[in-house]
Amino acid sequence: MNFYFDDEKHSETVLLLHGFMSDAMSMKSIGDRLNDSYNILYVDLPGFGASLSTTYDYGMEDVSFGISKILERLKLGPVHVLGYSMGGRTALSFGILYPDKVLSLTLESASPGISESGEKSDRLDVDKKRAEKIMEDYTKFLDGWESMGLFKSQEALSAETFKAQREMRAAQQPQEVADSLLKYGTGAQPSYWSRLKELKIPVCLIVGRNDQKFVEINKKMAESIENVQLKLVEDAGHNIHLESPKKFDIIITEFLK
Numbered sequence: 001m002n003f004y005f006d007d008e009k010h011s012e013t014v015l016l017l018h019g020f021m022s023d024a025m026s027m028k029s030i031g032d033r034l035n036d037s038y039n040i041l042y043v044d045l046p047g048f049g050a051s052l053s054t055t056y057d058y059g060m061e062d063v064s065f066g067i068s069k070i071l072e073r074l075k076l077g078p079v080h081v082l083g084y085s086m087g088g089r090t091a092l093s094f095g096i097l098y099p100d101k102v103l104s105l106t107l108e109s110a111s112p113g114i115s116e117s118g119e120k121s122d123r124l125d126v127d128k129k130r131a132e133k134i135m136e137d138y139t140k141f142l143d144g145w146e147s148m149g150l151f152k153s154q155e156a157l158s159a160e161t162f163k164a165q166r167e168m169r170a171a172q173q174p175q176e177v178a179d180s181l182l183k184y185g186t187g188a189q190p191s192y193w194s195r196l197k198e199l200k201i202p203v204c205l206i207v208g209r210n211d212q213k214f215v216e217i218n219k220k221m222a223e224s225i226e227n228v229q230l231k232l233v234e235d236a237g238h239n240i241h242l243e244s245p246k247k248f249d250i251i252i253t254e255f256l257k
Contacts, residue, residue: 001066002050005074006031006040012103013039013079014256015067017087019239021145021169021177023049030082030241033249038256041079043067045090047180048172054179060189064094071101080256082106084241089113089189095203096195104202106252109238111217112192124187131178138174142166154243161242196224203228204255208236208243229255 004024014034016027024042031040046063047053056062067090071079080103083091088110095105114120133141146154146166154162182188203225205218209232222230231251236244 001046001063001070002044003070004042006035006042008035008039010037010039012037013041013076015041015043015071015079015081015091017043017081017083017090018045018048019085019087020181021048021142021172022165023168023172025049026165026168027082027084027087027241029245030248030252034252034256038080041070041074041076043070045087045180046183047176053176053183058183060090060093060184061097063090063184064097067094068098068101078103080104080106082108082252083110084108085110085238086185089186090184092192093189095201096192096198099199099201102201104204104256105199106204106206106255107218108206108240108248109208109211109214110205111186111214112196112221113186113189115191115193120187120191122187124185127181127185127187131181134174134178134181138177139170142169145169154237154239157243165242193224196221197226199225200227202255204251205230206240206248206251207232208238208240209234210237214238 016031018024018026024044027042031042034040044051078101081091081094088107091105092107092110092112095102114123205222205228207214207218209215215232218230222228233240233244233247241248
């Protein structure tokens with residue numbers, strides 16, 4: 001996997017993991033606000049930016065293994081991990097599989113996957129259809145994706161911010177995006193619901209109050225995690241760090257202290 005390491009010679013590092021149809025640089029606004037106190041490690045997850053998906057046979061646990069090898073290559077000790085949406089699912093996988101490499105977990109609009117087999121199969125079917133639509137007409141898929149209720153609250157974003165997000169999504173390679181969805185999308189990844197109780201590190205769950213589906217998911221997650229903070233952000237939807245950056249910054253800086 002491709003990565004960028006902003007080494008500011010601090011004692012601790014924050015690893016940032018991006019969401020679907022974006023790449024590492026979509027998290028740069030967060031990194032820029034944290035690099036006064038932390039080194040920042042950005043990773044292009046498979047299928048995005050400069051990290052390929054189509055030429056490899058892998059799943060979510062292989063992605064976590066790849067992240068562990070990046071930390072070893074950089075000779076880094078345990079790091080703080082912050083992941084958004086798809087990156088949050090990946091961060092959770094990494095935290096469960098490699099707890100000795102993690103100081104804390106910040107999960108923004110994330111889930112542990114799907115535990116019920118029938119629901120999991122249904123979601124995989126949905127993801128397969130989405131992958132087909134991505135390959136058929138990526139621009140049309142983007143239009144549909146951005147009009148989903150999940151992102152309705154982003155209508156309040158400035159034209160400049162929305163344009164920058166759209167350009168990053170449009171810059172991804174359709175075949176890579178589609179392939180990643182089939183290999184470590186929500187329908188394909190293992191369920192970590194039963195393993196949440198294994199987490200002993202500090203965990204911060206951040207959810208937009210307007211993102212009701214993920215509010216319910218994260219409330220349920222919080223019941224199973226020993227050392228957890230659940231933060232519900234008013235007037236925000238799925239992407240809190242984009243929609244309410246000041247509130248998001250306050251939450252993460254207080255949590256990481």
